Amino acid sequence: MNHSVGIVHPQTAIFTAPLALDCGRSLPSYTLVYETYGQLNAAGSNAVLICHALSGDHHAAGFNAETERKPGWWDSAIGPGKPIDTNRFFVVCLNNLGGCKGSTGPLSIDPATNKPYGPDFPIVTVRDWVSAQHRLMQYLGLARWVAVIGGSLGGMQVLQWSISYPDAIAHAVVIAAAPKLSAQNIAFNEVARQAIITDPEFHGGRYAEEGTLPRRGLMLARMLGHITYLSDDAMRAKFGRELRAGQVNYGFDVEFQVESYLRYQGTSFVDRFDANTYLLMTKALDYFDPAHEYGDDLSAALAPAQADFLVISFTSDWRFAPMRSREIVRALLAAGRRVSYAEIESNHGHDAFLMNIPYYHRVLAGYMANIDLTLEQSAGVL
Amino acid sequence: MIRPDWHIVEQWITPRSRVLDLGCGDGSLMAHLIDRRQVSAVGLELDDDQVAACIEAGLNVIQEDLDSGISDWFAPMSFDFVIVSQTIQAMRHPERLLADMLSIAREGIVTFPNMGYWRNRVQLGLLGHMPFNRALPNPWYNTPNIHLCTLTDFEALCDELGLEILDRAVVDSARRESALLRTFPNWFGEHAIYRIKRRV
Numbered sequence: 001m002n003h004s005v006g007i008v009h010p011q012t013a014i015f016t017a018p019l020a021l022d023c024g025r026s027l028p029s030y031t032l033v034y035e036t037y038g039q040l041n042a043a044g045s046n047a048v049l050i051c052h053a054l055s056g057d058h059h060a061a062g063f064n065a066e067t068e069r070k071p072g073w074w075d076s077a078i079g080p081g082k083p084i085d086t087n088r089f090f091v092v093c094l095n096n097l098g099g100c101k102g103s104t105g106p107l108s109i110d111p112a113t114n115k116p117y118g119p120d121f122p123i124v125t126v127r128d129w130v131s132a133q134h135r136l137m138q139y140l141g142l143a144r145w146v147a148v149i150g151g152s153l154g155g156m157q158v159l160q161w162s163i164s165y166p167d168a169i170a171h172a173v174v175i176a177a178a179p180k181l182s183a184q185n186i187a188f189n190e191v192a193r194q195a196i197i198t199d200p201e202f203h204g205g206r207y208a209e210e211g212t213l214p215r216r217g218l219m220l221a222r223m224l225g226h227i228t229y230l231s232d233d234a235m236r237a238k239f240g241r242e243l244r245a246g247q248v249n250y251g252f253d254v255e256f257q258v259e260s261y262l263r264y265q266g267t268s269f270v271d272r273f274d275a276n277t278y279l280l281m282t283k284a285l286d287y288f289d290p291a292h293e294y295g296d297d298l299s300a301a302l303a304p305a306q307a308d309f310l311v312i313s314f315t316s317d318w319r320f321a322p323m324r325s326r327e328i329v330r331a332l333l334a335a336g337r338r339v340s341y342a343e344i345e346s347n348h349g350h351d352a353f354l355m356n357i358p359y360y361h362r363v364l365a366g367y368m369a370n371i372d373l374t375l376e377q378s379a380g381v382l
Numbered sequence: 383m384i385r386p387d388w389h390i391v392e393q394w395i396t397p398r399s400r401v402l403d404l405g406c407g408d409g410s411l412m413a414h415l416i417d418r419r420q421v422s423a424v425g426l427e428l429d430d431d432q433v434a435a436c437i438e439a440g441l442n443v444i445q446e447d448l449d450s451g452i453s454d455w456f457a458p459m460s461f462d463f464v465i466v467s468q469t470i471q472a473m474r475h476p477e478r479l480l481a482d483m484l485s486i487a488r489e490g491i492v493t494f495p496n497m498g499y500w501r502n503r504v505q506l507g508l509l510g511h512m513p514f515n516r517a518l519p520n521p522w523y524n525t526p527n528i529h530l531c532t533l534t535d536f537e538a539l540c541d542e543l544g545l546e547i548l549d550r551a552v553v554d555s556a557r558r559e560s561a562l563l564r565t566f567p568n569w570f571g572e573h574a575i576y577r578i579k580r581r582v
Contacts (some may be wrong), residue, residue: 012578171434228391282536307413310437329444329455330454330455333424333444333456333457333460334457334460338424338442339420339442339444340436340437340441340442340443340444341443341444341445341446342434342437342445343445343446345430359430360435360436362438363433363434363437366434366437366438369438370437370439370440373440374440
């Protein structure tokens with residue numbers, strides 16, 4: 001526990017200037033919920049932004065209460081003495097727009113109707129999130145991030161940061177990400193969305209008004225997601241063909257351990273996540289494609305970037321396989337960026353980015369320690 | 383630790399040039415050239431520990447197997463110099479690498495242990511066993527060095543690949559250059575260092 005940031009309290013920032021969105025609509029006002037870990041230094045130069053993935057939120061590290069059983073979603077990497085060392089860095093993590101953990105999203109009240117947005121919440125993109133994150137940066141009185149770090153959908157936000165606000169990001173750490181989704185990725189998202197939308201309890205997204213929840217649909221979506229987060233090897237190692245009761249019963253109840261695991265993941269997700277938010281997040285993933293506006297030339301899209309990059313992938317990740325990270329690295333090299341790339345041997349699939357894999361954490365820690373070193377050197381010059 | 387070939391490599395590198403180090407190990411040659419020649423450098427390396435060491439040293443490194451090809455990663459002529467230091471002898475296809483590297487850089491610098499060094503010749507020719515010494519420190523059955531060559535072999539390959547030899551240096555284990563070395567490089571050079579480019 002001495003490597004934990006300990007008890008943290010979420011904070012709230014309210015923005016009253018309208019935010020124009022990619023979809024053409026705008027949010028008149030909105031709230032962002034965030035947590036911070038570590039201390040901002042006197043020069044205000046050690047701020048690090050963490051971008052969350054599909055089902056993540058602002059609670060990246062530590063505990064919100066003494067009684068909380070599990071720490072924040074990336075506690076393995078964020079804390080005192082950890083790769084993203086809170087003794088050195090001031091770390092900020094927020095819940096993105098459209099989320100369901102306190103930031104303005106489908107569960108929030110639409111000021112125009114005084115009812116929850118529900119399905120009427122505008123579709124938000126990765127670029128919209130980054131615009132909102134930039135406003136949070138200004139709200140916090142920060143001139144720039146010394147690093148923006150994210151895995152999966154979070155890594156896409158990091159790429160977008162380097163393009164949208166090249167002066168406001170010194171280092172970009174892009175983990176288990178892709179420059180855009182493949183048709184297969186979109187296909188999985190579409191099955192997940194259809195599971196939710198066709199649930200009779202979905203009511204066109206107005207389930208809250210009906211006093212119900214599309215539990216089965218959201219559960220199926222999460223079960224499907226979990227299959228894509230793990231590798232075949234990881235599933236074999238974790239569950240094999242283990243039977244819960246030690247024998248087959250020739251029925252459709254849970255028999256294999258993997259079924260039990262998926263049902264547990266699915267049902268527990270329903271209690272903590274909103275179906276409309278899930279739909280929005282999968283759409284943000286599908287739409288992300290910074291190269292599209294540049295004739296599908298990713299290096300042209302990355303031409304404005306000024307940051308130094310660290311790109312990391314995992315060998316058994318088939319959702320965003322190493323070849324997708326290599327596309328990013330090649331484009332960065334062609335754009336003349338300083339970039340390092342590490343390919344981590346792991347059988348944990350896409351989920352590996354959340355795990356404490358020694359080589360992975362050594363690379364991340366080494367990169368962050370060098371950032372800290374340059375901060376100390378520039379402080380020495382001042 | 384300064385490796386025998388570094389001071390010669392350093393002399394051939396233009397200040398502030400763009401350098402690619404293939405098989406860069408822990409990055410110490412890159413660090414040396416950044417320090418002495420203010421180059422911008424990036425390395426390719428496969429081994430986890432070495433990649434981590436590069437990153438810990440604040441150097442840019444791409445984790446990649448050199449045998450899977452390098453021209454995928456870099457645009458033509460995106461570097462001034464590409465260095466392969468003590469690496470080609472460990473590759474499955476050194477000839478492909480030599481051809482590829484001079485499509486992405488103006489000049490190549492190649493260093494390797496010289497199989498024609500007198501000690502290797504004595505060990506194989508007189509004593510009848512595979513060379514096993516300071517420059518070739520692994521037993522034959524467990525060595526990364528699967529494609530050893532002599533100066534003569536290397537120069538013949540360069541010729542075949544249409545590569546021009548701009549400079550050649552050989553050093554012995556004490557990293558000295560001497561009259562003996564210059565007169566009989568293929569006998570007394572323990573390590574060979576070449577500067578090459580594409581014939582126009």
